Amino acid sequence: MALYVKAADILEKAERKQGALKTLVYDSKFSNIKQLFALVCETQKFSSVLLEIIEYTKLLKQTRLSPHLAMVLVYDLLIGQGLKCGGSWKVMMMKHRSRLQAALARMKVKKKVSRNEDLLPADVQNPAGEHLPRYVRVNTLKTTVEDVGVYLKRDGFTFQGNASRLEDLTLKENHFVRDMHLPELLALAPKTDFHDHFLYKGGHIILQDKASCLPAYLLNPPPGCHVIDACAAPGNKTSHLAAIMKNKGKLFAFDLDAKRLATMSTLLLRAGVTCHQLAHQDFLKVDSDGAQYKDVEYILLDPSCSGSGMVCLRESTSSNQEKDQARLASLASFQLRCLNHALRFPRLKRLVYSTCSIHRQENEDVIGACLQQNPGFRLVPLLAEWPERGLEPYTQCLRASIATTRTHGFFVALLEKHSEAANTKQEAVKISGPEATTTHSPDACEEKPEDPQSEDEQTPAADVMPCGQTDSTPGKKRKRKKKNTTAAAPAPVVPAVMAEVAAAAVVTAAPVAAPAAVVTAEVAAPAVEAAVPPAE
Ligand SMILES: C[S@@+](CC[C@H](N)C(=O)[O-])C[C@H]1O[C@@H](n2cnc3c(N)ncnc32)[C@H](O)[C@@H]1O
Numbered sequence: 001m002a003l004y005v006k007a008a009d010i011l012e013k014a015e016r017k018q019g020a021l022k023t024l025v026y027d028s029k030f031s032n033i034k035q036l037f038a039l040v041c042e043t044q045k046f047s048s049v050l051l052e053i054i055e056y057t058k059l060l061k062q063t064r065l066s067p068h069l070a071m072v073l074v075y076d077l078l079i080g081q082g083l084k085c086g087g088s089w090k091v092m093m094m095k096h097r098s099r100l101q102a103a104l105a106r107m108k109v110k111k112k113v114s115r116n117e118d119l120l121p122a123d124v125q126n127p128a129g130e131h132l133p134r135y136v137r138v139n140t141l142k143t144t145v146e147d148v149g150v151y152l153k154r155d156g157f158t159f160q161g162n163a164s165r166l167e168d169l170t171l172k173e174n175h176f177v178r179d180m181h182l183p184e185l186l187a188l189a190p191k192t193d194f195h196d197h198f199l200y201k202g203g204h205i206i207l208q209d210k211a212s213c214l215p216a217y218l219l220n221p222p223p224g225c226h227v228i229d230a231c232a233a234p235g236n237k238t239s240h241l242a243a244i245m246k247n248k249g250k251l252f253a254f255d256l257d258a259k260r261l262a263t264m265s266t267l268l269l270r271a272g273v274t275c276h277q278l279a280h281q282d283f284l285k286v287d288s289d290g291a292q293y294k295d296v297e298y299i300l301l302d303p304s305c306s307g308s309g310m311v312c313l314r315e316s317t318s319s320n321q322e323k324d325q326a327r328l329a330s331l332a333s334f335q336l337r338c339l340n341h342a343l344r345f346p347r348l349k350r351l352v353y354s355t356c357s358i359h360r361q362e363n364e365d366v367i368g369a370c371l372q373q374n375p376g377f378r379l380v381p382l383l384a385e386w387p388e389r390g391l392e393p394y395t396q397c398l399r400a401s402i403a404t405t406r407t408h409g410f411f412v413a414l415l416e417k418h419s420e421a422a423n424t425k426q427e428a429v430k431i432s433g434p435e436a437t438t439t440h441s442p443d444a445c446e447e448k449p450e451d452p453q454s455e456d457e458q459t460p461a462a463d464v465m466p467c468g469q470t471d472s473t474p475g476k477k478r479k480r481k482k483k484n485t486t487a488a489a490p491a492p493v494v495p496a497v498m499a500e501v502a503a504a505a506v507v508t509a510a511p512v513a514a515p516a517a518v519v520t521a522e523v524a525a526p527a528v529e530a531a532v533p534p535a536e
Contacts, residue, residue, distance in 0.1 A: 001085040004076070006030050007039045008068035014044070015068075017327075020307060027259050043075040049119045050074050053103040063092055078104050079116050132311065133169050133187040133406055135179075136194065137206040137213055140243045141272040143199075145184055151199060152176060152186075163187065166387070169406045181383065182213050184243075203270035208236045211309075211400035211410030212356070216240035218382055218414050219352040221298040223248035228299045230283040230342055233260030235267050237300055242273040251276040252293065254283045284337060288344040297349040299342045303335050305355035305362050309409020311402060332361045339370045343377060343415070350380075353413045358401070363411035364394045370415070380414040 010024045030036045050071045059070055073093050077083050078100055083090050138145045163169055163177040171189045179185035194200040216237045221227045223246040229238045232253035242251055255261050258280050268276055342351055355362050379396040388404040390397030400410035
């Protein structure tokens with residue numbers, strides 16, 4: 001019964017917009033996350049059908065069930081696996097089973113369909129997100145695009161070459177291409193499932209939507225520099241930054257959410273990231289003049305947003321427009337405060353701002369207001385060959401969408417300090433144009449074959465890499481990297497508030513005065529090494 005109660009609770013919270021389904025499920029701490037997620041998603045998908053059945057049979061009146069619990073139970077009884085609970089709940093539902101079944105049958109007759117799926121509205125039957133490629137970012141801290149390609153081919157996938165047009169990203173099952181914009185990105189057929197694949201479990205690949213790979217790629221911090229990831233959890237962009245920095249330098253990552261930080265800590269370890277220092281801290285309260293941040297030159301700011309670009313969330317926009325506008329205004333105000341705060345770091349050269357929102361208020365409007373308030377910064381023109389630009393007059397920025405870029409909806413802006421503009425002009429051109437010759441040049445992908453999501457959050461899994469890999473395998477590289485897991489900043493301290501983080505990583509306690517709870521790679525590593533047995 002716990003499964004049904006939890007699922008009902010999550011559906012209710014999602015309806016009240018207290019969080020995205022995925023986040024609510026992961027935050028629930030339920031023992032079988034996969035089972036819970038499947039039940040919640042399917043119940044939500046069939047909600048229009050279930051509500052009609054519940055209404056027609058007057059189930060709520062007769063059982064006094066809450067609407068969400070009734071939906072979950074009716075889903076599993078009629079459409080799902082059959083009720084798995086026992087006791088009085090099952091007896092009660094079985095009493096109503098034939099009436100509920102009759103109501104479902106009646107709906108099918110009325111709509112002249114035979115399958116349950118055919119009762120769903122067209123946009124639910126065929127959601128746009130299902131057509132998005134499965135993007136796989138190769139984690140260059142552990143392996144190479146070439147090695148991953150070899151593995152995929154060994155697994156029965158066929159390499160189709162380097163993509164050069166949008167259409168090349170529409171792939172048949174078991175086909176894959178290397179992306180035309182991001183050389184470390186592979187695209188596969190929609191819904192290709194890697195969650196149980198050893199490359200994923202070993203942190204060699206990261207399941208991440210293409211648009212969500214843009215911020216770190218465009219910020220492009222060089223190895224050895226100091227970087228801040230201001231709103232970092234669950235850490236997909238942090239691990240991407242670390243890969244670009246080749247694990248050299250310092251990567252300060254902040255987040256307010258302890259649970260997400262705990263997940264992040266595990267994921268970063270799995271990805272072999274060692275240059276990071278996680279802090280459970282409000283970024284707005286980070287002292288920009290603090291001695292430890294005096295060398296920070298790069299900031300990635302990916303703050304909380306409406307998530308309106310996430311294809312799977314679009315149907316849940318509420319009918320209360322006034323409330324939606326107020327929420328957007330409040331998010332935009334928070335985003336602008338974060339931006340203004342980030343620009344105060346004294347040695348900052350470049351900052352990437354990104355959201356997975358399609359709303360102008362959270363994107364171009366925030367950038368416009370920020371530029372007005374910070375005349376020392378300017379926008380850098382990005383990727384000339386990228387097909388979707390920021391709305392006028394902010395065409396230096398990038399937008400992304402299913403139709404134009406085969407990704408979730410996304411926005412990216414790169415700000416640069418004016419005084420740096422002259423010194424870094426050459427660099428800026430490299431980043432912005434198709435003639436680019438940096439290590440991120442799309443041209444680089446022409447040389448070798450092979451190759452993300454809700455912006456996919458990575459689920460931690462303490463799995464073991466298979467044995468018997470050859471020298472060129474990601475497994476071998478992983479072993480070598482393991483020896484490097486000691487190079488982090490001295491561990492600042494930590495309050496008890498980090499209980500959840502402590503579950504995934506060892507933490508120490510923060511000085512009384514310090515608000516931040518910090519986990520360094522150094523201290524966190526042994527915890528996960530213990531949880532994830534070595535490959536060989
Ligand atoms: C869009 S998510 C970040 C996703 C992340 N960059 C990634 O790629 O995996 C926004 C994050 O900002 C965090 N957040 C919200 N307000 C914050 C604040 N004031 N300081 C630090 N983090 C904050 C949220 O907890 C959430 O994890």
